[in-house]
Amino acid sequence: MTAATASGLPAILGPIRPRARGRESKLLALVAITILVGSVSLELAPRVADPGESTGLSLANPLHVAIYLGLIGLAHLVLILSGRRMDQVLLPATAMLGGISLLLMERLPQTLVAQDVGPWKLGLGDVQLAWLVLSFSLATALAVTVRNDRWLRLYKYTWAAAGVALLVATYFLGDEINGQRLSLSLGPLSGQPAELLKVILVVFLAGYLSEYRPLLVEESTKVGPISLPPLPFLAPMVAMWAIALGLVVVQRDLGAALLFFTVFLFLLYAATGRPGYVIVGVILFLAGSFVMYNLVGTVQTRVDIWLDPFKSPTGDGYQIVQSLYAFGRGGLLGTGLGAGLPTVGGNLPIPAVHTDFPLAALGEELGLVGVLGILGLFLVVVERGLRIAASAADEFRALLAAGLALVIGTQALIIAAGNLKLIPLTGITLPFVSYGGSSLLVNGIIVGLLLALSDRGVEPPPPPKPRSRLARLTGRVTRLETPASARAPLPPGGGTR
Amino acid sequence: MDPFLITVWVVRLLFLALLYLFLFRIAKALVGDLRAAAREPGAELGRLIVVASPGGEPVEGTSLALDAIATIGRDVNNAIVVEDQFASAEHAILTFRGRAWYVEDLGSTNGTFVNGSPVQGVSPLGFGDVIQVGQVRLRLERPRSDRSRR
Numbered sequence: 077m078t079a080a081t082a083s084g085l086p087a088i089l090g091p092i093r094p095r096a097r098g099r100e101s102k103l104l105a106l107v108a109i110t111i112l113v114g115s116v117s118l119e120l121a122p123r124v125a126d127p128g129e130s131t132g133l134s135l136a137n138p139l140h141v142a143i144y145l146g147l148i149g150l151a152h153l154v155l156i157l158s159g160r161r162m163d164q165v166l167l168p169a170t171a172m173l174g175g176i177s178l179l180l181m182e183r184l185p186q187t188l189v190a191q192d193v194g195p196w197k198l199g200l201g202d203v204q205l206a207w208l209v210l211s212f213s214l215a216t217a218l219a220v221t222v223r224n225d226r227w228l229r230l231y232k233y234t235w236a237a238a239g240v241a242l243l244v245a246t247y248f249l250g251d252e253i254n255g256q257r258l259s260l261s262l263g264p265l266s267g268q269p270a271e272l273l274k275v276i277l278v279v280f281l282a283g284y285l286s287e288y289r290p291l292l293v294e295e296s297t298k299v300g301p302i303s304l305p306p307l308p309f310l311a312p313m314v315a316m317w318a319i320a321l322g323l324v325v326v327q328r329d330l331g332a333a334l335l336f337f338t339v340f341l342f343l344l345y346a347a348t349g350r351p352g353y354v355i356v357g358v359i360l361f362l363a364g365s366f367v368m369y370n371l372v373g374t375v376q377t378r379v380d381i382w383l384d385p386f387k388s389p390t391g392d393g394y395q396i397v398q399s400l401y402a403f404g405r406g407g408l409l410g411t412g413l414g415a416g417l418p419t420v421g422g423n424l425p426i427p428a429v430h431t432d433f434p435l436a437a438l439g440e441e442l443g444l445v446g447v448l449g450i451l452g453l454f455l456v457v458v459e460r461g462l463r464i465a466a467s468a469a470d471e472f473r474a475l476l477a478a479g480l481a482l483v484i485g486t487q488a489l490i491i492a493a494g495n496l497k498l499i500p501l502t503g504i505t506l507p508f509v510s511y512g513g514s515s516l517l518v519n520g521i522i523v524g525l526l527l528a529l530s531d532r533g534v535e536p537p538p539p540p541k542p543r544s545r546l547a548r549l550t551g552r553v554t555r556l557e558t559p560a561s562a563r564a565p566l567p568p569g570g571g572t573r
Numbered sequence: 574m575d576p577f578l579i580t581v582w583v584v585r586l587l588f589l590a591l592l593y594l595f596l597f598r599i600a601k602a603l604v605g606d607l608r609a610a611a612r613e614p615g616a617e618l619g620r621l622i623v624v625a626s627p628g629g630e631p632v633e634g635t636s637l638a639l640d641a642i643a644t645i646g647r648d649v650n651n652a653i654v655v656e657d658q659f660a661s662a663e664h665a666i667l668t669f670r671g672r673a674w675y676v677e678d679l680g681s682t683n684g685t686f687v688n689g690s691p692v693q694g695v696s697p698l699g700f701g702d703v704i705q706v707g708q709v710r711l712r713l714e715r716p717r718s719d720r721s722r723r
Contacts, residue, residue, distance in 0.1 A: 099602055106598060110591040117584045124581055165599055172595060290673050290697030349672055412585040442589060449592040456599050463606070469714045470701035 093159040097152070103168035104152055108145050111175035114413055115141050118183055121414030136414075137182050140205050144178050147209050151216040155527075158220040163464060163530035169456045170215075170523050173508035174208050176450065180434055181205075181511060183414045183441075188430050189511065200430060200511065207513045211520030218524025225529075229472050232283030239276035242269040247326055259514075267514040270323075270332040271505075274487075275521055277336055278343070278479035285347040286471035292348045316340045317360050321368065328374045331504030335487055337361060342482045346465075347475055382500035398425040399436040399495050403447075410443030417441075430511040432503050435495045451492065454507070458485035464530040477529045480522045617716035618669045621653065624703060624710040630656030631709070638716075641669045645706050646679070653711075659683050660707030667698070667713075674698040674713060683707060 119136040135141055148171045186199025246260045246269045259268050323333040341357040368375045385393030426433045439447045461481015468474040484507045494501040505515040621637045643652040646664040661681035668675050677695045678685040685692045686705040700715045
């Protein structure tokens, strides 16, 4: 530790000792070829209807594709130079998702998002490219610089407090869009705090559960046939449940509530291996859902649309009906990139296609085969996260890695199932694919942390604090009057056989 | 059929084929990882990392794989032998029961400490916790399930 503080900056970045990343290089080459072919396919689409004179092959938007692929190559180079032993599959898998997102955003009407920055008029594709660049830069920067997890591990209650403060600030100061207060503006910047909140939630839960895991596993309060966690530890569970319900009631943010609670149950199960906790959680969830259905209008509307969208195909059920039609038109192999999504009176059939329904657009243009491939990419991200967790040195890192990967997986699952009318639609983003700055940046943070966590053995976890609080709760370990004495050398002559 | 249309469909199908080739390559890599992990002898339940050892035995920084029962002490019959004048012959025992590790002091003269607090009876142990036996400090870490190249 003293050596690290003494050498200053090099301690953060380390000496440059490149380490080859062969698997990542090969996979990234494949990503580049795929995105280039996709871009050619995109460019060909409008010429099918109107052949014109040229029949050669060219890229749809060479500059954008070049910037994106160049950036991914640069990220790869930085990871090689960092010399850390990091996961080699995570970057290619997310780069593929980002590339598909770029192709999709190039292809949608650019007027969906119009921003003027100085002399430039930026459309959907330009803005999405900018966010993708920032997101992957952030991921690379975190992967290279995060050399210990002390700042996450030791301040879990501070992080939790920051998260709650963020929620409260959004409620009081947020901008209201469509009756939901989800975004917070700070000067010229605006973002959706719920996106950042999911990372904070995972950090807090990983810290909390790793600290109390031995007790959560061992002790229980029997209530009939099921065993509950020891009562003092039920409190955070109930608090999580209350926060999820609060999100629904106060912010009408069904997607975030569902995501938070699901990730919480996943992590609780991962930490304890006890199905009883999950069953209790699901019962709480069902009870809460029932109450919410009867109390909150938004929930009722969403569920009613889900049960029968064709009751008002041009009204409430419009988006989901159009989404189902889009999947239907796509069939097995799809219409080809750029050849789907006929306009209705000059507008897209699905208004929120770039944020909430990217999977419907991809389902139409790439078909069932393409959608399954994209879901496969999310599966790969989750698998890598769980593998990083399985090989982590201690519980905090294991739960953190598992939680971060499950956030991405669960979010993809919730919105994909919503688009396909398998569950009621909740407006959250498809990670790495949807348009949106907050979402992309936070996903970049997640990938960066996962990469950093996959490098095992850089720095050991810090010495844990004495278990005084834990001891008070259980009475198993009596508290020492001067806990420091245990660390100090023992008096001479004390040794014996 | 129009050759241009054929080109268009070839490009479209090529995109999907490449997406699946990519997934296939990843799947191959993942299966390779899993095989490598499965080839490793005997699943460990945890490791002890030697944080501090003034006596020199065990050597500081070494990492010891643990079986379900591991005794610690000065006697050579212990699973983990510590050369320390403040350690007893049979000092402490680590056991893995069900889903978690436990530590128990075997009536040693100077006691066993977990994160600075003395152990009384059988006490649960989390990964990352530091056990002190005499002047030797050992940190419990999760087993290394994945040692394949990454």
